[in-house]
Amino acid sequence: TDLRLNDPTLLIEAARVGSKWVGATEISTTLEVTNPATGDLIGRVPNLGAAETAEAIAEAHRAQKGWAKLTAKDRSQILRRWYDLMIENQDDLGAILTAEQGKPLAEAKGEIAYGASFIEWFAEEARRAYGDVTPGHAPDKRIITIKQPIGVVAAITPWNFPNAMITRKAGPALAAGCSMVLKPASQTPFSAIALAVLAERAGLPAGLFSVITGSARAIGGEMTSSKIVQKLTFTGSTEIGAMLYAQCAPTIKKLGLELGGNAPFIVFDDADLDAAVEGAVIAKFRNNGQTCVCANRIYVQTGVYDAFAEKLAAMVAKLPTGNGFDEGTVFGPLIDQAAVAKVSEHIKDATTKGATVTLGGKPHALGGTFFEPTILTGVTASMAVATEETFGPVAPLFKFDRESEVVAAANDTEFGLASYFYSRDMARVWRVSEALEYGMVGINTGLISTAEAPFGGVKMSGLGREGSRHGLDDFMELKYLCMGGI
């Protein structure tokens, strides 16, 4: 592949196992990483398993003790240098990300800034892990609460945000005084490895942040059965999340799970329609529909349904599909053929049940895993798009009459991650915000993720929160000190 980097040493074919770099050439089996836009080979990473994972966990265990003893300020300064290096190398990190994931270069660089912001935020929050002093329950007693790092954390991350899904976990974990052993998605390991290179340069002590590439089953098995690992943090599908949850039961691990979503996006008659269209494009089509907070079901009130559908199609039709490295590309390829198959299936299911394709609807003329951005009208609750996460560029438009009806429909899912609605009626804004059974609600906006806010879901969308001051707590244990004899 003709990836030209300012600093070619950021793209290395090696995993980070504790303090060692293990090169792909040193291992008998490797994984090939290809560019989804072209099918070209980017490079190889070692195919590691349980033994290397155990080694990394043992070293993470040793390293964590010294790390936790540092002052929060000392940890904070190392994290801040890591952040600075990410920003200095934003172009290269973005290029590596586009090459292995496919998203447009501008979007990839945006993800690097977003990903880095979690390291910056938690470098700041590290110093604010305050405890409490509570009035005692007896005259000679005092109650004190302190926060301490959980210990060794294992992390498993997906391919859709190859940088930010890692930093959102590593930032708070390391800031809290934990160590981390990470298994990145096999489609996008080079973004993770580049982060480990920069962590080393930032002065993060060896052994605190391992990146183990290879067999998900073997690495995940070792992580979940380990008695040393105290917490597993996972972002991915609900199916794999539930399996990992079960695997963690025998050792009673703490869990952070960011799982699937089925986000409703509701447009009421009183909405600013142009703003709603713009928000829908962002919420639906960012990363080509491949995010867990992507709008999956778009509900539009009867009075504005036709106008909304027309404006949305007009706007999306103007956005170019292509190789993420080509200037102006808005839609890159989908991650793989399985993604194309799922999108095609959902469209076919909807059209056979009466929906109309008003834009796109089929694989793109560019071939490979490119797919036309698609809009469906006349969509109903009986179609697969109503209940399953499409994870692709399909916008299904449902029609509704009443507020109570759309709130019930929006909540009629096992998922509860992100939701969105557009309205200018203040009373309705409060009513609907409180009624939506979701961890996050975007009100008159299609873009809600930021380091300052708590990201996470209810119901089968997960456990815990990432980002915000609450994100640090997820990597800390509360300890209660009962002081007697006073």
Ligand code: ADP
């Ligand atoms: P996606 O559809 O986003 O790939 P997955 O849940 O399949 O979602 O994958 C998310 C992450 O979980 C990836 O890093 C993947 O390699 C990992 N993974 C998949 N299967 C397993 C497993 N059996 N054990 C541990 N990790 C797994």
